[in-house]
Amino acid sequence: DTAVSQTPKYLVTQMGNDKSIKCEQNLGHDTMYWYKQDSKKFLKIMFSYNNKELIINETVPNRFSPKSPDKAHLNLHINSLELGDSAVYFCASSQDVMSNQPQHFGDGTRLSIL
């Protein structure tokens, strides 16, 4: 009964390829997020969606395109992958935008670019 699940867990691919990461939450939350954790373990928010609407886009290259088909899903598509995209990507959710309830995180997708 995983609350926030991401697939795949590992993704190894060549530079220049296009790939997608999927995220689903079964908590009934309205808000979902994508974070990037670099090799120094810094977590930075990339996107936030509330009820399928984009509310945060933090200076992320437009090669990254999030898609939210419904409020339980937030997928991340990456075009023309570059070496610098290698990182762990975390999906998270929270009850709503201005919530004093905690965020719940998935286990991450480790993306390695060859």
Next chain:
Amino acid sequence: KQEVTQIPAALSVPEGENLVLNCSFTDSAIYNLQWFRQDPGKGLTSLLLIQSSQREQTSGRLNASLDKSSGRSTLYIAASQPGDSATYLCAVNNFNKFYFGSGTKLNVKP
């Protein structure tokens, strides 16, 4: 822009010791602050969330305090156990913009 700093970066203590992890932030106009634990190869697990109007929160052996005016939060862990070994992250919510510290890696030795 909000900056979040955690000190120390790493900490190694013998089992049973009480310890304090520190988090400081530059912009005091926060909505809440959250402490997380991250185990290797895993996502983040929320430990405690302190609202901006609160001074502290407690859960079991954990106590988190918040001094918004001075831009500081501490996480106190009582009677540490080897199972507490993990990286601890604090995250500041600036009205739906979240800023994370780089974490404190804790090792509790049996």
